[in-house]
Amino acid sequence: YPLIFYYGVNEVPIGSWSNPIAIISVVIYAGLAVWGWTEFRKKTAAGFGLIFYMGNILLFSNLFGAAPGIMAERFAYFASLGFVIVAVDLIFRYSKFDPLSFDWKKQNSSKIKWTFIIICVIFSIRSIGRNESWEDKETLYRNDVALAPESAKINMLLGSLLSAQAAQINYESQQYLTQAQQLAAQGRQREAQESQRLGNSKKEEAYALFRESRDYYKTATLEYPAYYTAWSNLGTAYYFTREYRGGIPFFKKALELKADYAEAYFNLGMSYEQLSMVEGVVKDSMLLDSS
Secondary structure (H helix, E strand, O other), X not given: OOOOOOOOOOOOOOOOOOOHHHHHHHHHHHHHHHHHHHHHHOOOHHHHHXXXXXXXXXXXXXXXXXXXXXXXXXXXXXXXXXXXXXXHHHHHHHOOOOHHHOOOXXXXXXXXXXXXXXXXXXXXXXXXXXXXXXXXXXXXXXXXHHHOOOOHHHHHHXXXXXXXXXXXXXXXXXXXXXXXHHHHHOOOHHHHHHHHHHHHHHHHHHHHHHHHHHHHHHHHHHHOOOOHHHHHHHHHHHHOOOOHHHXXXXXXXXXXXXXXXXXXXXXXXXXXXXXXXXXXXXXXXHHHHHO
16 A cells, blocks of 8 residues: 555665664564464464465565566565465454354354455455546556655656657647648648647647656656666657757766667767757767767
8 A cells, every 4th residue: 555556666665684674574474474384283274374475475575686576566466365364264263253154144144244345345445446547547657656756667657658648749740840831832821820830839748748757757767776768768858859968968877877778879879960960961070970
């Protein structure tokens, strides 16, 4: 909790043995292991649930090395089955009710039955309420970046989505502006002015999205400085607004982190090429050579 679509780098920080929480957690889990083994030897459902829980959570606890984020997150859910088994067994145990005699239709099962119903209703409401966040990618990313502002991955994904939207709108802008030139050449000035207006409006919208995407890329690089794709994408968010010099340091940073990152080389070269040109003609050959 809270429910988000991705728990990645820095959203759940990797702890060290100097962290009191890590030590307390080890003590708690040691106690659970002893309890689980005791219950398992008695062949109780809680014993099986605890062993199942401990075995699955141990694989992705980062005790033996950092597990890949998205895989660790998904596979850790297996442990929840053990948790549920323990919870159900304890409900029956402390209600002093034999699970084998439970029957939804019998009156003597009503206490246990309503306990389960209330639990299901509470968690169903929470899950159904979450569905609104999954309307589309942008809604999901914007909702969850507010819940997990330190997640490098979510910030990166939202920045990439905004950049993709901006690129599409920028393409539409170019179409309108090209159309305006063609209409003007045909003497259709009124239509040309309207196409020019639409093109400029689309261009401003695209540039605004590119600039917004920079904020999320910057947060991603701040939370995970080794995120070379985020550094490169940050550079492209400057490139496509024609702020070529602004993007160059970020392409270079990406290459510092990954020397064979072909996309960053390409983007850096394109930036130098654009800087060397004035009105479509190379004016600074030294910059072009740098590319």
